[in-house]
Amino acid sequence: MPNNSWKIARRSNAQLPLVIVLALAVVLVLLGKAQSGLFDRARMRITDWMAPTLESVHAPVQAFNRWISSADELFVVYQENLQLKDENARLKQWRNVAVVMQDRVRHYQDMLHAVPDPDINSVLARVIGRASRPFLQTMILDAGESRAVKPGEAVVDSRGMIGRIYLSGDHTSWVILLTDLNSRIPVTIASADGKTATLQAIMTGDNTAMPLLDTLQQVVTLHAGDQVVSSGDGGLLPPGLAIGTVVGDGDTARVALLADPASSEDVEVLGFRKPAEILPATTPSQLPAVAAGLPPAAAPASVPIPAPATAAPGAATPATPLPTAPKPAAPPLGANLSAQAARPAAGGAQ
Amino acid sequence: MAAQDRAKLMTGAKLLAALLPVTCGLLGVILSNLPVTLFGGLVPPPLLGFIPVYFWCLVRPDLMTPAAAFGIGILQDVMSGGPPGIWTLSFVVAYAVIQRQRDAFAGLAGGAAVLGFATATAIVCATAYFTTTAYFWHLAPLGPIVAELAITVLFYIPGAFVIGSLHRRLVGPLRSDF
Numbered sequence: 348m349p350n351n352s353w354k355i356a357r358r359s360n361a362q363l364p365l366v367i368v369l370a371l372a373v374v375l376v377l378l379g380k381a382q383s384g385l386f387d388r389a390r391m392r393i394t395d396w397m398a399p400t401l402e403s404v405h406a407p408v409q410a411f412n413r414w415i416s417s418a419d420e421l422f423v424v425y426q427e428n429l430q431l432k433d434e435n436a437r438l439k440q441w442r443n444v445a446v447v448m449q450d451r452v453r454h455y456q457d458m459l460h461a462v463p464d465p466d467i468n469s470v471l472a473r474v475i476g477r478a479s480r481p482f483l484q485t486m487i488l489d490a491g492e493s494r495a496v497k498p499g500e501a502v503v504d505s506r507g508m509i510g511r512i513y514l515s516g517d518h519t520s521w522v523i524l525l526t527d528l529n530s531r532i533p534v535t536i537a538s539a540d541g542k543t544a545t546l547q548a549i550m551t552g553d554n555t556a557m558p559l560l561d562t563l564q565q566v567v568t569l570h571a572g573d574q575v576v577s578s579g580d581g582g583l584l585p586p587g588l589a590i591g592t593v594v595g596d597g598d599t600a601r602v603a604l605l606a607d608p609a610s611s612e613d614v615e616v617l618g619f620r621k622p623a624e625i626l627p628a629t630t631p632s633q634l635p636a637v638a639a640g641l642p643p644a645a646a647p648a649s650v651p652i653p654a655p656a657t658a659a660p661g662a663a664t665p666a667t668p669l670p671t672a673p674k675p676a677a678p679p680l681g682a683n684l685s686a687q688a689a690r691p692a693a694g695g696a697q
Numbered sequence: 698m699a700a701q702d703r704a705k706l707m708t709g710a711k712l713l714a715a716l717l718p719v720t721c722g723l724l725g726v727i728l729s730n731l732p733v734t735l736f737g738g739l740v741p742p743p744l745l746g747f748i749p750v751y752f753w754c755l756v757r758p759d760l761m762t763p764a765a766a767f768g769i770g771i772l773q774d775v776m777s778g779g780p781p782g783i784w785t786l787s788f789v790v791a792y793a794v795i796q797r798q799r800d801a802f803a804g805l806a807g808g809a810a811v812l813g814f815a816t817a818t819a820i821v822c823a824t825a826y827f828t829t830t831a832y833f834w835h836l837a838p839l840g841p842i843v844a845e846l847a848i849t850v851l852f853y854i855p856g857a858f859v860i861g862s863l864h865r866r867l868v869g870p871l872r873s874d875f
Binding site for chain 1: 731741742762763764766767771774775779780781782785786789790793796825826828832833837840842844845
């Protein structure tokens with residue numbers, strides 16, 4: 348009897364904190380959804396603090412991994428050597444073609460006064476840690492905000508894009524891999540034969556080795572081997588970063604990535620900032636009201652803006668042409684600017 | 698004077714023994730979340746932090762309180778890099794189930810004990826899976842979480858051996874008067 352009463356008392360006492368802790372855990376999930384920044388800061392502090400240890404631990408582990416993989420490769424080294432020689436010969440031919448095409452593109456760009464590609468600053472970083480967890484695939488780099496690495500920047504290795512920075516501390520940063528469940532990248536799909544038009548799509552990671560392609564159009568035909576590159580939509584990533592090739596997987600299309608995050612040692616973080624578009628300066632004669640034959644508007648400080656009901660006939664407002672004006676309507680401002688922008692280009696081409 | 702010193706020493710030892718389960722849990726979380734992958738990331742890291750939670754929740758629940766499970770879960774969340782709160786909630790839910798079914802779990806031995814741990818880990822993984830699915834509002838792939846479950850159960854056998862030894866040599870003798 349005393350035993351039973353002890354048990355009951357102990358259990359009833361233990362229930363209360365459990366309920367509170369359970370409620371706290373639920374609150375934590377909701378709080379994390381609303382304000383994940385708190386957790387991110389804690390993570391970065393811990394990672395920054397652990398960076399020297401990680402660097403020293405990473406070297407022997409990497410050596411072990413290399414040893415394991417080299418033991419596998421011993422059995423296929425001869426066949427692989429033959430394949431590589433063959434591939435190398437073909438790549439040399441393609442390199443020549445690429446150099447010729449690059450010259451031609453540069454020539455055309457000069458002729459058309461095309462807007463040059465924005466400069467991309469890159470930071471070379473070393474991988475000091477990787478983790479493949481059920482809901483997160485990530486790697487840790489030894490470069491952080493002290494070397495101007497910022498969240499959102501693309502991470503590439505010599506073969507192609509690996510992922511994006513999603514957290515950056517002082518000396519370390521976390522990369523969200525393209526294969527991760529949370530990864531979404533706007534991409535362009537160019538057909539391998541170059542005969543069909545390019546397609547826009549979203550590449551979605553699902554924690555498998557090959558991310559899914561979600562095309563924006565309803566009916567599209569994708570072919571295995573089509574090239575997938577970053578589209579640059581949204582201005583976060585530079586356009587044209589090599590990502591992979593299309594692979595058919597039943598009804599869905601997936602991307603076989605060029606880069607292998609498991610073996611990448613040194614990577615580049617691309618600091619891409621889309622330059623602000625500078626509009627050409629407009630002269631008063633180019634304003635829509637003037638182009639429509641109306642008198643130019645005076646300086647806004649000296650002229651009070653009349654109320655619509657009491658506006659004198661013929662008085663011009665800065666933004667809207669008068670509906671009673673007998674002249675033809677002025678072209679929209681955008682059209683004017685386009686025409687202005689096109690003029691020097693056309694002149695240059697002659 | 699000697700009696701006072703002895704009493705102080707005993708208090709310190711008892712405190713150490715009381716903190717050992719939580720320390721083991723935190724250490725397990727740190728070990729399993731070191732961002733170093735063997736076998737090229739093919740094998741997910743085990744939930745080492747959950748082994749002490751399960752063990753001491755059955756053997757000495759007064760040393761592994763719900764708050765301790767909550768703290769271990771928070772560290773797992775911070776270090777794993779995933780969505781915040783997922784593992785905390787999973788650990789606490791599993792703790793609640795283990796506590797309610799304590800007699801059933803504690804009575805298991807040998808292979809059945811491993812099965813019991815597998816059941817508890819399945820609760821952790823299922824909670825994490827469904828919470829993540831709700832968090833991102835799309836189904837996460839099942840493969841990685843099943844692999845996580847399998848590898849954690851595999852690590853329970855050596856883990857329980859180490860924790861059992863610690864319990865017998867340190868925690869049990871030092872806290873025997875409780």
